Structures are given as structure tokens and as C-alpha cells.
Amino acid sequence: MSTTLETAPIPTPRALTTNPRTSDKIFRGVVTGFGMTALLILTLIGLFLSVRGIQTLHTQGFGFLTRYSWEVTQTDSGTTYNMGIGAMLLGTVMISIVALVVGVPLSIAMALFLTFYAPARIKTFLVSIVDLMAAFPSVLFGLWGFFVLMPMATYWAKLIFKYLHWIPAFNAPQYFFERSPFIAGLVLAIMIIPIVTSVAREVFAQTPLDRIQAAYALGSTKWGVIKAVVFPFGSSGVVGGAMLGLGRAFGETVAVYTVLNIVFKGNFHVLYGAGGNVASMIILKWGEATGDETTALLAAGFILFLLTLLVNLGANFIVRNTLKSGK
Amino acid sequence: MTTTANVIEVKPRKPWKATPTDRATTAFVLLMGLVIAAAAVKFTGLSGKLGFVFAFVIAATALEVFFSIRKYGRKALGDSIATSLIYVGATATFLPVASILLITLKNGVKGLRWNLFTTDMFNASFLDPIGNGGLLHALIGTLLLIVIAMILSVPMGIMTALYLTEIRGKGSNLIQFVVQAMSGVPSVVAGLFIFTSVILITPLKTSAAAGALALTILMIPTVTRTSQEVLLLVPGDLREAGLAMGATQWKTVATIVVPAARNGLITATILGVARIAGETAPLIFTIGGADKLNLNPFKDYQSALPFYVWKGLTLGTPESIQRSWSAILILLILVLALFTTARTLGGRRMK
Secondary structure (H helix, E strand, O other): OHHHHHHOOOOOOOOOOOOOOHHHHHHHHHHHHHHHHHHHHHHHHHHHHHHHHHHHHHHHOOHHHHOOOEEEEEEOOEEEEEEOOHHHHHHHHHHHHHHHHHHHHHHHHHHHHHHHHOOHHHHHHHHHHHHHHHHOOHHHHHHHHHHHHHHHHHHHHHHHHHHHOOOHHHOOOOOOOOOOHHHHHHHHHHHHHHHHHHHHHHHHHOOOHHHHHHHHHOOOOHHHHHHHHHHHHHHHHHHHHHHHHHHHHHHOOHHHHHHOOEOOOOOOOOOOOOEOOHHHHHHHHHOOOOOHHHHHHHHHHHHHHHHHHHHHHHHHHHHHHHHHHOO | OOHHHHOOOOOOOOOOOOOHHHHHHHHHHHHHHHHHHHHHHHHOOOOHHHHHHHHHHHHHHHHHHHHHHHHHOOOHHHHHHHHHHHHHHHHHHHHHHHHHHHHHHHHHHHOOOHHHHOOOOOOOOOOOOOOOOOOHHHHHHHHHHHHHHHHHHHHHHHHHHHHHHHHOOOOHHHHHHHHHHHHOOOHHHHHHHHHHHHHOOOOOOOOHHHHHHHHHHHHHHHHHHHHHHHHHHOOHHHHHHHHHOOOOHHHHHHHHHHHHOHHHHHHHHHHHHHHHHOOOHHHHHHOEOOOOOOOOOOOOOEOOHHHHHHHHHHHOOHHHHHHHHHHHHHHHHHHHHHHHHHHHHOHHHHO
8 A cells, every 4th residue: 555655656736826827918918909909099080180180270270169151262372261160069069959958858758668667578679679779870860850850840940930939049030940950959869869768778777776665665656756766866877878969969970961051150040940060061061172171171070079079088977977876 | 164264365466557447547548638639639729740749648648647636646746747748758759760760661662673783873873763773882882891890890899898808907997988988989080080091191092991991990889898798797707717727818718708708799790880881971081982883992982872872862853862762771671680680699688
């Protein structure tokens, strides 16, 4: 017995180390490299467009942001440019406000319906529908908005004008309501519904169940529960979702271009058929633009990029904080 | 005297369940709402579909409020108003989708001809009747764009997701933020960026590849975020088991984590493709828009389905708009097919 013990080979102890092996080092390096490409791309976008933007700000001055005109005059001595995106920025904000005012309440209603009212089957179906909406091509919204929504929305605009024209925003200098910021805002409202709804739904679903049950136990109605428990818990998340929608609304191009009459004039009347939008203006002018005008369009793109970046980062910050507090 | 006589059958009570009376009340409310709305349209100043819907909502809400106050007391006032508002809101959200799907089908089918799939527009004009020319070039263009964008963005997206879930390096928070910021980059900005950084500077000129680069920027965030969600669902036990067996992290990820999440990663890819298949704005700056079939993705102008729709729409004659409807129907079917596949594959994790 003792002989067998002595002859059995004793395995050398395995090297125990916490140092990553070569294969892991390579793996971690490669994956980290890919992870950083996102950062690289975003930085490059900012860099390339800002170089052009600074050029334009240099030639046009800060009036580029506030001026309402876009004039390229060709004379014998050369071409003079007098360009500004003030009207477009104003229009973008106006359309986005319409989109939020219409889209956010609808999204909240939809999210509440999905979370607290809908039977399971209808819920699955509607969730798919809302997600599908997010995948619809934007040119489809444009086509539908122009041929289907516009005739209806023009009629609605006339009704609003008839009864509410004493409110300055709903007044109009002329009786022309087609292709107005109002209609573009309605199209955008439909386009932001999926994102706002899904964020709101996610936040509402995180409401602590014990608090909901406690409210019911105290004899509350469903609406009472929503008002007293769900809204206070989820309101900041809904604000974040609305801001994500706002970011989308700022950057939407083709759909807005199709339904909006783009005019380089400051127009504060929502229902009147003249408006502006930075993203759509870029495609409108792109085909014919040369020289400094192209650069100015790139500068407009840069400003749009900055705007959406700010709105998105703010929105994500709010949404993440809300979702974290629910866990 | 038997023991069974003492047994009292206790049925679980469900006080929240609708009783026959409740159902009858709901039916009555809806019916009366319709009647009152019809009467309002007929006899008062209200008119049209809008007036009818308006009157119906008001009447049905009022009746609902009346009945629930009778049943539950004053407390029910806010509840029933809110309930009917929520139902109205949910319906109003659903209606546009239904309308979009139905009208696209109705208008698109009218123009569907076999020649759409077999010819390009080289010998035809957009203003010709739809029997002339087709959209083969646009279909092939879209496929080329999708394939190139996939080749570029899927590895990048999945690797970024792996970085965020497996490596969790110092930069994770930053990268998470960057990916979220990237998903908000307007499509028109992606197009402008590729125009200035690639088409103006490098030898790669206006072509399918340039368009695909712009689409890649839009696709990466979708792929990353979906992949990340899926990878997070892979149980940590599996990773620990792999490491405990003596595998390196690389082996664990490559042979355990990624295969476990395979279906989800395919879903992520498909959702990314669905996201970019219909993008129009970036293509305006990058692919030029050809009328002829072009199989070389790196040279010469290219077309794509959304671009074809766009062109038909901007020309604005009945014939060209018919072309747009038909092309958008084909594009929509493509997106729907992708979406359904993604849903079926990812069905298990979608709750």
C-alpha cells in the first residue's frame, strides 16, 4: 500500500493567478476598441460639422441664428449671401410644441390604458402596434399626412380659427390653412407617440405594487390610484419620455418637408400655412446650393445636431434616474 | 342527519368582475351615446364625422358618469371621466396606425404590376403610366444598402454591447451615454456628416456604400441597445460556471454567453434593419438617386425604395404618386416581415 502511494505521480499545483491571460487581454482590447468607436463617430460628427459651422458664423455673424431671410444674390462683382435660420428655428420649436401638446397626452392615455386597463390579449396586440409604428418609414408618414391627414386637419384648423381666433396664436393673417405648422405638428405628434408611450409604459410598470395595493385597500378608485400613486412616481419619467419625443421631433425631416410650406419669414400663427423647420430646410435648399450656401446648410445641420444632442442627453438622464429609483 | 348537509360551498367572490347588470349598462351607454350623437348631428349645428364623434364622446361620458354615480356615489365622478378619456386617447392613438396601414394597402395595390419587379426606370419616366418601367433598381439598391450597413454595424453594435455588459470597463457609463446620444442623431445630420467627411474628402464618391455608411450611424444604436438588453438577460450563473470550469473570459463569452443570446442578437439585427430600411433623408445626400440598375455598390449613383417614393412624391403628378404608393407598400411589407420575424424570434423574452 505504501509503495503505490510513493510511485503515484504528484501533479504540479496549477498556477493560480488573477492576471488575465493573453487571449483575454486581446479580447478585452478588441471589444474595448469597438466600444470606443461610438464615441469616435459622435466626436467626428461634431468636429466635421462644427468646422463648417464656424466658417459660416465667421462670414454671416451670429445673425445666422436669428435672421429670418435666406438670400443669395448674384451680381457682377460676385455673389453675396445673406442667410439666417431664425425663421427655421422658430418654426422647429413651434411644430415641436404642437407635437408635444397633442402627442404627449395621447401617449400617456395609451400607456395608462396598456398598463392598467387593457385585457392581456388586447395589450399584447396594441404593444406590437405601437412598436410597429416606430418602424414605419418617415416618408410613409409624409405621404399619409399629405393625402389623408391634411384634408381633415385643414378642416379642424378652420374650426379652431372660427371659434378661437381671438387667441393670438390661433389667428391668421390670411384665410390659408393648408401646409401649416399645425398640420406638420400633428404628423409629428403621431410620429413621437411610439417613443413617448413606450417610455411612459416602462415607467408606469415600475410603480411599486405594494403602494398600488395599499391605495386600493384604502378604498381608492382606479383613477384615484393613478392620481395618487402612479403619477407622482412616474411623472419625471414621463417628462423624460416627452423630451426624447422632442428630440425626435426636432430632427424629423422628410415627413415635415412633405406637409409643411417652408417660408423664410417669422410666422407666429400656428394655423397659418407658412412655417419652417431646420431639417426640412436643409433638403429644400440642398439641390440648388453651391459654395457658401452649402457650407451654411452644413452649419444649420451642426446646430440641429447640438440641439438634439442636448435634448436627448437631458431626457436620458431623467429617464434613467426615474427607472433607477423604482428598483 | 348526514355530514354533507353541513358543508357550505364557498365560491371565491370576485367583486371587481363585471356583473350582467354592468355589462348591460355599458352596452346601453354605448348605444344611447350613438343614438344621442346621431340625433345631435341631425338636429343641432354639429355636422360631419367630427361632430358625431364629439357628440358621442360627450354623451357616452355623461351617461357613464350618471350610472357610476348611481352605483358607487360621488367618488366615481373623477374615475369615470378619466376612464372614458383614457379610452378615447387609446383609440385616437390606434386610429392613425390603422388608417396608415389600410390606405397604403388600398392605394398601393392599385399600382402593383409584375413589371415593377423586373425593370428599372432607364427607359421610362416617372410621369409615364405605371405599366412602364419599374423599381427593380430601387429594390436592389435597398438590399445593397441594407447588406453593407449590416456588415458594418452588426459587429460594431454587438461588440459595443459586449463592452457594456461583459467588460464593464471604466468607460461604460460614458459609452452608454454616447450610444443614447447617438440614437438621437437626426437622420439628416448623419447624411450631412457622410457627405462632408467621406464624399468630399475620400475617393469614395456618391454611391450605395456612402449611403450605407450614413445608415450605419443610425443602425448602431438600435443594434447596441437591443443586444445589450438581451445579453443582460443571460444568467450570471452561466458566466460564473464557465469561469469556474477554468475557461478564460474570451472562451466564456464566445462559447457560452453569445450562443445563449443568439436569437436575441438576431432580433437586434433585424430591428436595426427595420429601423434603417425606410430612411430617406440621409440618402438624399449620399446615393444620388439613379434610374438605372446599378450592381456596383462602390461606384456610380444608386437608388433605393424610400428614395423612389420620395422622388415620386416630389414630382407630384397622379402617375408618379401612384408609383410612390406602390413602392411604399412594398417597403412597408418588407418592414412588416422584418418586424414579425424579430417578434417571433424574440417572442420568449418579450414577456
